[in-house]
Amino acid sequence: MRLALTRVMVVLTLVSGTVYVSWRWFFSVNWENWWIAVPLVMAETYALIDAFLFGITMWRARRRGEPPEPPDPRHTGVDVFITTYNEPVDMVLATATAAQAIDYPHHTWILDDGDREEMERAAQAAGVGYITRSVDWVDQPRHAKAGNLNNALFRTDGEFMLILDADQIPDRRILHRTLGYFEDPAVALVQTPQWFSNVTDSDPLGSQAPLFYGPIQEGKDGWNAAFFCGSNAVLRREALMQLGIVGYVRETERAVDRALSASGRLLNRSIRRARREEDPAGPVLVSVRDAVLQARAELDGGAPLADVTYGFQRQVDSAARTLVQDDFRAIAADLAAIEDLPVEIDQELGSVVIDEAALTRLAERDWSPLGAVESVRELIRVVDVDRSDEAQPMMPLATVSVTEDMATCMRLHAAGWSSVYHHETLAHGLAPEDLRTMLQQRLRWAQGTLQVMLRENPLVQKGLSVGQRLMYFATMWSYLSGFAAVVFIAAPVLYLCFGVLPVNAYGLTFLALFAPYIIFNQIMFFVVGYGVRTWRGHQYSLALFPLWIRACVTAAANVWFGRPLGFVVTPKTRPVGGTRFPVRLVLPQLVACVVLVLACVVGVVRLWTGVTDSYIGTGVNVAWVAYDLLILSVIFEAALFRAPQPEPTEPTEPTEGQVV
Structure with a gap:
């Protein structure tokens, strides 16, 4: 109704x-x-x-009922990731302790991007896994939270991952209420609401976002476009690793395509010079140039990268052998010409003197264009398949934006995976408690979203349905x-x-x-x-107009001109x-x-x-x-607004999920 x-x-x-x-x-x-x-x-x-x-x-708003029963834990591995950078150790440990108490069997990990000794000691004392960046990340782009999670993905092996921010205290039944959706093998993500325990009913900072974590997410869910929001979500490892492999292949294909493009330009110049000088090697250069065009067409047509590069290298090798044979004949002729040069010994200087006119003829001799073909072969050979500009060749979570969650989710949907929005509060977090912190948070969200729009506009992304394109847009x-x-x-x-x-x-x-x-x-x-x-959300959509304009300008400057955005972790402590x-x-x-x-x-x-x-x-x-x-x-x-001082309370056991 x-x-x-x-x-x-x-x-x-x-x-x-x-x-x-x-x-x-x-x-x-x-x-x-x-x-x-x-x-x-x-x-x-x-x-x-x-x-x-x-x-x-x-x-098509979709209001899901009771979730399916979770799978047998004997056949399901789950990792709980708690991401942190500079949050207080006590706060992170409280989240980790609550995560350990989750009913479903799992392994809890603190992903400490701050690499703090006191955090490591606290994790060890609590019996919680501790992961920080490997040495591969030294002097490499770090990619903020996305990099932290990508690093952890290759050091753990759980089939599913529950991702929590440092302040998000999970309900002990969070995995029981979400894992059942993964019985559908197409589901890659189950997102639950973000709910904040330190926000008053009036919520003057608009942090609770009941319109988004409610009708909007339910509406997107109806189009199979429910968003990953960075925390309080469970993801399937297989789906993320597939993204990493696909991303790696695409980056390598782009590198090969750039090398082929550069080779084509080099060969075109050599061909023009050969034609001007009537060089008999011109047809060989043309055949190599045709091989470049063929390889690019095969790449565009979706041919396997290994097959394309292998076939291209064979054609270049064949051309090089032809030129080498010609070079040997030319070298023999050169040696004969050198032997015929008029040479005499200068008795005073004790050195060989060659006739100047003969030397000029030798310098003007047409030499082989083998160097051009060798340059082409080297361009393809040195394609950086190891991606030395990154700490890891594969980056499962997207690094094109400071909001890695939306970009990653859009890629999952484009790859054919499904998502679920489960409308039940299963974790309690901390919202910003002053205007400055809230503005920092909203600016980062806006900048990241606009980065995704400018770099990977959903309206033109292959694999997305019409509904999904519109939901992201x-x-x-x-x-x-x-x-x-x-x-x-x-x-x-x-x-x-x-x-x-x-x-x-x-x-x-x-x-x-x-x-x-x-x-x-x-x-x-x-x-x-x-x-x-919903009134607060409506107000902030217009009242923050200076912030939205700033986000548009800075995101465009970052994408188009490479100007850094910087990354500010939202403070979780009272100012x-x-x-x-x-x-x-x-x-x-x-x-x-x-x-x-x-x-x-x-x-x-x-x-x-x-x-x-x-x-x-x-x-x-x-x-x-x-x-x-x-x-x-x-x-x-x-x-x-001044947040009320929290009243001291005795520790309590996590409560069962509260339906919003």
């Missing part, structure tokens, strides 16, 4: 939205003020596309909202203060088309999120001090609010004094300002 009602509201929202935005483009853009009119209608179009993507997500698309937010803030200010009309007229036609769209849209969100607090209001963190939003309030006052005064006579236009824009202020207010609430 709820899914049917959701679909009805999705249809009403998208139909009314399409009618409104079409009217805006074709009949209401005020081209006289195109510089704000066009950005505004583009921002409205962006919002409509966002609504389309959300509606498609919710169209929907998340990436959402981080572009910062640019639309700037326009939505600027447009009412320009109208109220200066009478700049981006729309031809604010009249009854505008209200008749806009009102149904916005009403249906809000009802759709109410139906989808019934019983779930010291920080009682002052963090003006610098919220300055853009503060300026926007002041400007909006002033614009509202100016607009009312202009209407009262008769400078403008559009009651509908002024009313719509004042309401627009009020809505913007309501949205932006969350950032100031977050800036003022």
Whole structure:
């Protein structure tokens, strides 16, 4: 019943939205003020596309019931990985102790990327496995958390892996409630929600994310596109290792292709020179160049890499032998020519003197192009199959982004694997407790997601279904909202203060088309999120507009120009001090609010004094300002938030899974 009602509201929202935005483009853009009119209608179009993507997500929302029974532990090996870098030893040990208490047989490992002696001693004392980076990683790219996990994958052998962040205390039944899904041999991932025990009901920092860890993940699950979120997830080793092998082969193929491309350019130059000089070896060079073209075509056609390189090397060897035979004949002729040179002995200097004219003829002699062919053969021979620029030839978890989870999951789906979202709280973690930490975390998420979009756009990735492409793209698309937010803030200010009309007229036609769209849209969100607090997420999607814009700019600079992003581990401890209001963190939003309030006052005064006579236009824009202020207010609430001091409690046994 709820899914049917959701679909009805999705249809009403998208139909009314399409009618409104079409009217805006074709009949209401005020081209006289195109510089704000066009950005505004583009921002409205962006919002409509966002609504389309959300509606498609919710169209097939899947609410799973009881999970299948777990497999026989006698035939199933499980590793529990606890990733850490600089978190307090006590915190990591608390997570490890809870992990050891998990009912299902397993082996617990602390993956310490900080390589701390005190952490190793604590792990040994607790009887927990301890893994840090091998010496192979010295002076090599580390790839943050992805590198830490990739290192551990080659030092353990469990069939399945439960991945936990350092602060995520697992429920003792977490494996019982998730492993049963892997009875389906196509399942590579089971993701559970991230739930935070230090967040109040009001959650001013928006960390709990009940809309994502609920309706959105259930919607993606309906399209077989539930995301891996980095923690509280179980993965199948076979699936990850397959990704590592495929990635290794693809990287080697790219290296061979680059070597073949360079060989083609070298040969083309040699062929042009041979033709100019009428070198009889020209046809041999052409045959080698044709072999290069054939090898590249075979690679593009999916031929096995070993077969391609072997066949190509044989053709080059054959050409080289032909040239060597010609060289021997040329050398014999050269020796004969040298013997015929006029030579005399300078009695005073005691040295041989060769006739200058004869020496010039010898220097101008046409020598064999064997060197060009040898260069081609060497280019292919030295392809770095060991990937010396990396600590490991194979990297099962993706390293193209600072958010390794999304990139890895997208590759799993593209390879034909399935994922599951199990909507039950099976681990309790710690959320950021101040605005600065929260902003660092959100910036990293946004940057990583946009890195994936720019490097591996899901819309063009082979292997993904149409639904999967849209589910990944929907998340990436959402981080572009910062640019639309700037326009939505600027447009009412320009109208109220200066009478700049981006729309031809604010009249009854505008209200008749806009009102149904916005009403249906809000009802759709109410139906989808019934019983779930979704307002915080909606506020932050717009209120963090400076952060989203920064993420777009920095991610693009990283992907296109190689500028480093840096990697900041989200602090898991309570910040010291920080009682002052963090003006610098919220300055853009503060300026926007002041400007909006002033614009509202100016607009009312202009209407009262008769400078403008559009009651509908002024009313719509004042309401627009009020809505913007309501949205932006969350950032100031977050800036003022001070996490309550935890009360000392006696240790308790982990409780059974809490259904969200």
